[in-house]
Amino acid sequence: MPTLSPIAPDLLAWFSQNARILPFRQDPTPYHIWVSEIMLQQTRVAAALEYYDRWMKALPTIRDLAECDEEKLHKLWEGLGYYSRVRNLQKAARIVCQEYGGQLPADHKKLLALPGIGDYTAGAIGSIAFHLPVPAVDGNVLRVFSRLYNDDRDIADPKTKKAYTQWVMEHQPPEAPGPYNEALMELGALVCLPNGEPLCDACPLAHLCRARQAGTQNTLPVKKAAKARRIQPVTVLLVKSEQGWLLQRRPDSGLLAGLWQPALFEEELSRQEAADRLASLGISVQLGGPLKPAKHIFSHIEWRMSGWQATAEAAPLPDGYVWADRESLAQQYTLPGAFKAYRPLLETDG
Ligand code: SF4
Known part of the structure; x- marks a missing residue:
């Protein structure tokens, strides 16, 4: 050319x-x-x-x-x-x-x-x-x-x-x-x-x-579509106690490494399965109403989130979990944008 x-x-x-x-x-x-x-x-x-x-x-x-x-x-x-x-x-x-x-x-x-x-x-x-x-x-x-x-x-x-x-x-x-x-x-x-x-x-x-x-300016540039993202079902539990919301720290490597999130499992669980999983960690909860389904798109994965609200006693927690009140959510713990859909609830009710 x-x-x-x-x-x-x-x-x-x-x-x-x-x-x-x-x-x-x-x-x-x-x-x-x-x-x-x-x-x-x-x-x-x-x-x-x-x-x-x-x-x-x-x-x-x-x-x-x-x-x-x-x-x-x-x-x-x-x-x-x-x-x-x-x-x-x-x-x-x-x-x-x-x-x-x-x-x-x-x-x-x-x-x-x-x-x-x-x-x-x-x-x-x-x-x-x-x-x-x-x-x-x-x-x-x-x-x-x-x-x-x-x-x-x-x-x-x-x-x-x-x-x-x-x-x-x-x-x-x-x-x-x-x-x-x-x-x-x-x-x-x-x-x-x-x-x-x-x-x-x-x-x-x-x-x-x-x-x-x-006259081709509106058709350029040509960009082939990226590969389809993997769909990942995620079960989220918004658990509240007198001391605030239950947060869990993500592992030090991988997706959202080191950030905080509500209790969640990267798979689709029934109500009872979700409660049993937390119980196996020593966190006993009373499940409440369902959460509004939400999704978040990462570069290669799409999270499809659903789950339940829950309440619990403010009991001691296993390593990697904390109770976060409204102030520590604002000042200390970083909750990624993936949980934007649940943020208003955490902020108004924490
Ligand atoms: S460079 Fe872009 S804005 Fe400029 S004339 Fe060409 S198409 Fe139009």
Whole structure:
């Protein structure tokens, strides 16, 4: 495919006029860029800003992050989901403190070797914070290039990503790798919108765009559907005593590692089976009414939850279980978004 005319001059001119003012752009230290990029994976900018602000007040340096207590760390992330991201942030921060004196290395390969930092994040930190000539290709950039080149290859295919990354680099001006990468992402976020709705009339690259010339901008990019998720039935018991709600800590590894949840069993149980399971742990309950069924979608699994409310004596609990009153639910224990459907009940009645 013939190379497109240079896009950088018009793109950068547009970016300098239209870039959103964001706190991590106003003070783009490597740590700020790193945390913001991890937060922005799977989260809208508007929603992430509040978290970002709170995080930087609580953990202003990489060393603060490395030393942060696990419960506090989870609480700072509560509601953002995909908790492996925050655990990896801390793992990487500890390595950075041990190996690099508490400062992220200005080296693409070394960044890539840190937990939770993949091609995209290493590219964003490298180019924006350290001005390295590296690509930062996210979904926005793939969409923009698919349209600029009127290319209908599947953007979920790693081969397509590799080809587009080469195009991205062909256009990257060596003197401004960071602004160029940011501008591409910003164009995708504000103008070259997903789901067949690009705002071509407002686009600084409209005169170069091959999809616009061909009238195919609404059908690109092509993305093959992901594999179907596994359906997992889950039986939940919301058990209340005088001391609060029964919470259980999840294991240290795997899905939602180390977070808290109502008593649950990752299988479909009858009323009696569910009560018997808790009794076998030494927790004797009186079952009440059914819970509203709820579901939660993880990347590869879909939880279909159902269960019952219950009451119990405030008896001593086995290891890994606690009674949590309303205050400790708000301040201490992190309940993942998977239990959002049950949260109002826990909060109003705790
Ligand atoms: S002209 Fe339209 S389709 Fe092409 S890059 Fe701009 S917004 Fe996207």
